[in-house]
Amino acid sequence: MARDNCSSADAAGRALSRSDDSGDLETRATEAHHESLRLWLRMLACTNLIETTIRQRLQARFGTTLPRFDLLSQLERAPNGLKMGELSRRMMVTGGNVTGIADALEAEGLVTRIADLTDRRASRVKLTAGGRRLFQRMAGEHEQWVIELFGGVDASGKQQLGGLLAQLKQHVGRSIG
Amino acid sequence: MARDNCSSADAAGRALSRSDDSGDLETRATEAHHESLRLWLRMLACTNLIETTIRQRLQARFGTTLPRFDLLSQLERAPNGLKMGELSRRMMVTGGNVTGIADALEAEGLVTRIADLTDRRASRVKLTAGGRRLFQRMAGEHEQWVIELFGGVDASGKQQLGGLLAQLKQHVGRSIG
DNA sequence: TCTAAATATTTTAAATGTCAAGTAAATTGA
DNA sequence: TCAATTTACTTGACATTTAAAATATTTAGA
Structure with a gap:
């Protein structure tokens, strides 16, 4: 299964981690936007992990x-x-x-x-x-x-x-x- | 993409909706168990909906x-x-x-x-x-x-x-x- | 030094998934 | 009544995914 692990999510993560917490509106708006990407990637990774586990067990147990x-x-x-x-x-x-x-x-x-x-x-x-x-x-x-x-x-x-x-x-x- | 839309989740839903709310431990334990299934199905449906949307847009916009x-x-x-x-x-x-x-x-x-x-x-x-x-x-x-x-x-x-x-x-x- | 084991990638077969086209049947409306 | 349109499903082409096997290369250890 593909996951759209877009690199801009990582860029967002790096930007967030080194943010000086200045709090200006544009910075905060950008942070909020990138939060969506990170959330999506996490949701995708989590769902795929569980799904893959279930697929493997169905194959192993019941063919x-x-x-x-x-x-x-x-x-x-x-x-x-x-x-x-x-x-x-x-x-x-x-x-x-x-x-x-x-x-x-x-x-x-x-x-x-x-x-x-x-x-x-x-x-x-x-x-x-x-x-x-x-x-x-x-x-x-x-x-x-x-x-x-x-x-x-x-x-x-x-x-x-x-x-x-x-x-x-x-x-x-x-x-x- | 497959989703394991297990019918026992629906059965759980029906059981929950007509539960007399007796609150005995066994009933509550069963309810909690079925909650996991419902949660999983919801998570799966949600992720797939977003993923399908993104796939379609990537295909349409960029081939x-x-x-x-x-x-x-x-x-x-x-x-x-x-x-x-x-x-x-x-x-x-x-x-x-x-x-x-x-x-x-x-x-x-x-x-x-x-x-x-x-x-x-x-x-x-x-x-x-x-x-x-x-x-x-x-x-x-x-x-x-x-x-x-x-x-x-x-x-x-x-x-x-x-x-x-x-x-x-x-x-x-x-x-x- | 040399063999066995492990590793990196590719290949193969099978399954799933979409989209578009094809076929048969039902519905619509003049 | 009948032709055009729509609908239900299948088929075919293509893409992705896995598991297992194959091939080539590297590493480990005697």
């Missing part, structure tokens, strides 16, 4: 991948299956990608494609019994991994982090919407 | 990709170039990946590979003059994008978020180290 786990997770709570477009939306990836991941899971016998009764263009993807059982085992361990990885932040810290992320996400959504 | 931008960024602050292994460490990707990205940038004339004088196995990658100029233009816009995207969080919120992420990252590092 599967995170996108496949993700798709199974979406289907687990949809007893009647989901359409490809809906999977695309929930997984936040393009339709072509969902096609490929569903193909792989179908080949493994974990999901099945069912023609849509009302729209011959569409198909629904549904968990097989085996897929459901496997998913339940993976989900149990996955949950323990996440609990362990987030164990260094106490309850109030988690509340704060959740709130700040929600605030950030809302603003981002408005910026690009 | 380049985030990993290539990332590599250029690493080189911008290394006037003498960097070895492949060092790029791999800084970009947090495997060596094989760095080879491919460097190949692409070299083909575009943005970087050049130089044989290492002290180790014939090694080579150093260095920005060309054109690469440096292009990177500076991209970095300027990239910084503005990040500032805009993080504009919804005030200075104290950014400080808090940064601190919490640092705490989280430190714990994760210890968990997997």
